[in-house]
Amino acid sequence: MKSLAKLPLYIVALILLIVSGYPFVYMISTALKTQSDFFENPFALFTSFNLENFLNVFQMGLSRYFLNSVIVTVVAVGAVVIIGALASYPLSRMNFRFNRVLFLLFISGMMLPIHATLIPIFKLSESMGVYDTLLALIGPYIAFSLPISIFILTQFMREIPKSLEEAAKIDGCSHLGIFRHVIMPMVKPALMAVIIYNAIHLWNEFVFALVLISSPESMTLPLGLQAFRGDFAVNVPGLMAALTLASLPILVVYLFSQEKVVKGLTGGAVKG
Amino acid sequence: MQQADSSLAAVKEDARNKAKKRKLKNALTIGLFVSPALLVYALYVIYPILATLNYSFYDWNGSSVGTYIGLQNYVQLFNDSIFWTALLNNTWITLTSVFVQIPLGLIMALMLFAPIKGIRLMSSVYFFPFLMSTVAIGLLWIYMFDPINGSINQLINLFGFENVAWLSGENTALIAVLFVIVWQFAPFYMILFRAAIVGIPEELYEAADMDGANPWHKFTRITFPLLMPTIVSSSILAIVGSLKAFDIFYVMTGGGPNHATELMGTYMFKQAFVNFNMGYASAIAFVMFFIALIVVIIIQVLDFYRQKRGVFSE
Numbered sequence: 001m002k003s004l005a006k007l008p009l010y011i012v013a014l015i016l017l018i019v020s021g022y023p024f025v026y027m028i029s030t031a032l033k034t035q036s037d038f039f040e041n042p043f044a045l046f047t048s049f050n051l052e053n054f055l056n057v058f059q060m061g062l063s064r065y066f067l068n069s070v071i072v073t074v075v076a077v078g079a080v081v082i083i084g085a086l087a088s089y090p091l092s093r094m095n096f097r098f099n100r101v102l103f104l105l106f107i108s109g110m111m112l113p114i115h116a117t118l119i120p121i122f123k124l125s126e127s128m129g130v131y132d133t134l135l136a137l138i139g140p141y142i143a144f145s146l147p148i149s150i151f152i153l154t155q156f157m158r159e160i161p162k163s164l165e166e167a168a169k170i171d172g173c174s175h176l177g178i179f180r181h182v183i184m185p186m187v188k189p190a191l192m193a194v195i196i197y198n199a200i201h202l203w204n205e206f207v208f209a210l211v212l213i214s215s216p217e218s219m220t221l222p223l224g225l226q227a228f229r230g231d232f233a234v235n236v237p238g239l240m241a242a243l244t245l246a247s248l249p250i251l252v253v254y255l256f257s258q259e260k261v262v263k264g265l266t267g268g269a270v271k272g
Numbered sequence: 273m274q275q276a277d278s279s280l281a282a283v284k285e286d287a288r289n290k291a292k293k294r295k296l297k298n299a300l301t302i303g304l305f306v307s308p309a310l311l312v313y314a315l316y317v318i319y320p321i322l323a324t325l326n327y328s329f330y331d332w333n334g335s336s337v338g339t340y341i342g343l344q345n346y347v348q349l350f351n352d353s354i355f356w357t358a359l360l361n362n363t364w365i366t367l368t369s370v371f372v373q374i375p376l377g378l379i380m381a382l383m384l385f386a387p388i389k390g391i392r393l394m395s396s397v398y399f400f401p402f403l404m405s406t407v408a409i410g411l412l413w414i415y416m417f418d419p420i421n422g423s424i425n426q427l428i429n430l431f432g433f434e435n436v437a438w439l440s441g442e443n444t445a446l447i448a449v450l451f452v453i454v455w456q457f458a459p460f461y462m463i464l465f466r467a468a469i470v471g472i473p474e475e476l477y478e479a480a481d482m483d484g485a486n487p488w489h490k491f492t493r494i495t496f497p498l499l500m501p502t503i504v505s506s507s508i509l510a511i512v513g514s515l516k517a518f519d520i521f522y523v524m525t526g527g528g529p530n531h532a533t534e535l536m537g538t539y540m541f542k543q544a545f546v547n548f549n550m551g552y553a554s555a556i557a558f559v560m561f562f563i564a565l566i567v568v569i570i571i572q573v574l575d576f577y578r579q580k581r582g583v584f585s586e
Contacts, residue, residue: 009386021397042421087309090302116561117320143316204405206519222407243408
C-alpha cells in the first residue's frame with residue numbers, strides 16, 4: 001500500500017531522469033558507432049564500441065581547440081582570481097568615498113548584455129593587433145568575469161572579523177601583508193567558487209570567440225565544434241565523438257566533486 | 273611661553289601632516305588594490321558601451337570613416353519589423369523562463385526530497401544539462417530534432433504522429449529551441465530551490481504534522497511562501513538571462529527560418545559581422561543595453577519598496 005502510494009513519485013523521477021539523461025546516452029552511444037552502423041539503426045543504443053571516431057576528431061584539430069581552451073581558461077581564471085580578490089579587499093573592508101559607487105559599477109556588469117560591447121571590443125582587438133589570437137580573448141574574459149567574482153568575494157570578505165585584521169596591524173603588517181596572510185586564507189572556499197564558476201563559463205564561452213577569432217589555429221572548443229559541424233554534416237557519429245570529448249572534462253570534474261561544482265556554479269545566487 | 277605655544281602648534285601641525293600623509297597613503301593603497309580590476313573593466317566594459325552609443329549615430333561599415341546621421345539608425349530600427357519580431361522572441365524566452373523553467377526547477381527540487389530509492393544518483397544526472405556548453409547542447413539537439421533520424425520524431429511516431437521538420441518550420445522552430453533552453457537551465461533553478469528548501473526549519477513541518485496538515489497543505493502554507501524570495505530572485509536571473517540569449521539560437525537556427533527565431537542578439541550579430549552595418553548594429557546593441565538597464569532599475573525600485581514595506585510592517 002505504502003509503496004503503491006509512492007508510484008507516482010517514481011514515475012516523475014524516472015521521466016526526469018530519461019529527459020535529462022537520454023541525450024547524453026544517445027551522444028555517447030552514437031559516438032561509438034561507425035557511420036554505416038548509424039545509418040542502419042540510428043536509435044539502437046550501444047550496439048557497437050568503435051573508438052575510431054575519437055581518434056579521427058583528435059586528428060582533425062580537436063586537440064588544438066582543446067589546448068587553446070585550456071590556455072585561455074587557465075590564464076583568464078588565474079588573472080581574474082588575483083585582480084578580483086585585490087579589488088574586493090578594499091571594497092569590502094575599507095571606508096572610502098567612492099566605495100559604494102565602485103562596487104555597484106563592478107557588479108552591475110552581471111546584468112550587462114555582452115552584445116553592447118562587441119563592436120568596440122572587436123575594433124579594439126584590431127587596433128591592438130591581437131585580433132584572431134588567444135590574447136584577444138583574455139582581456140574580455142577577465143573583464144566579464146570580474147563582476148561575479150567581486151560579488152562572491154566581497155560577500156565572504158565582509159564576514160571576516162575585524163579583530164583579526166587589527167591584530168595583524170598591531171604586529172606591523174601592511175595592507176598587502178594583511179591581504180595575503182589574513183584575508184586570502186580566510187576566503188579559500190570563495191576562491192574555489194570563483195575558480196569553478198569562471199572556469200566552466202569560460203570553457204563554454206562562445207560569443208567573444210565567434211567575434212574575435214577566425215582561423216582554426218586560434219579557435220577554442222565551442223567555436224571549433226561549431227566549425228566541425230560543416231565538416232561533419234553527414235558524419236553524425238564523428239560529430240557526437242567531438243561533442244563527447246568536449247563535454248568530458250567538466251562532467252568528470254563534476255562527478256568527482258559534485259557539491260563543490262554545484263556550489264561554485266550557483267555561488268552568486270546561493271549563500272553558504 | 274611663546275616658545276611652548278609655537279612648539280604646540282608645531283606638534284599640531286605635525287599631527288595634521290601625519291594624518292594627511294596617512295590619508296594619502298590609504299588612498300594610494302586603495303588605488304593600488306582596485307586599479308588593476310578597474311583598468312581592465314574600464315577598457316573592456318565601460319569604454320565599449322560608450323563607444324557603442326557613439327557608433328550608433330553613424331552610418332558605418334566598420335572600416336572606412338562613418339557618416340554622422342544622428343538618430344536615423346534608431347528611426348530605422350523602430351520601423352524594422354524584424355527587430356520587433358526579435359524583441360517579441362526575447363519576450364517569449366523571458367515568459368518561458370519564468371513560467372515554465374522556474375516551476376519545473378521547483379518540481380525537480382521537491383523531487384530531490386522525495387522518499388524514493390536512488391534519488392541521489394538520479395539528481396546527479398538531472399544536473400548534467402547545465403554543465404554542457406551551449407554550443408555542444410545546440411549541436412546535439414539539432415540531431416535530436418532531425419526530421420528523419422531524430423529521436424524526437426521517433427518518440428512522437430510511437431504515439432501515432434507524423435514526422436515534423438522541427439527546426440525548419442516557422443511555427444515549430446521557436447518551440448523546439450525554447451524546449452532546449454528549459455532542458456538546459458531547469459537544473460540551475462533546481463539547485464537554487466534545493467538550497468532554499470534545506471534552509472526551511474524542520475520545526476515548522478513538525479508543528480504542521482501535529483495540527484494534522486496533509487502534504488498539500490504543508491506545501492501551500494509552509495514551503496511555497498518561504499520559497500517566495502527564491503522565486504523572486506530566480507525570476508530576476510531568468511529575465512536578465514533572457515535578454516542575453518544568443519548561443520543556442522545562433523547554433524540551432526541562426527535566427528531562421530525566415531527570422532522566425534530571430535533575437536535581438538542574433539540580429540545585432542548579423543548586422544554587424546555579416547552585413548557590416550556596424551552603425552545600425554550598434555543601435556540594436558545599445559537598445560539591448562538600455563532595456564537591460566530599465567529592467568535593472570525597475571527591479572531595484574520594486575526591491576526598495578518591498579524593503580520599505582518590510583520595515584513598516586515589522
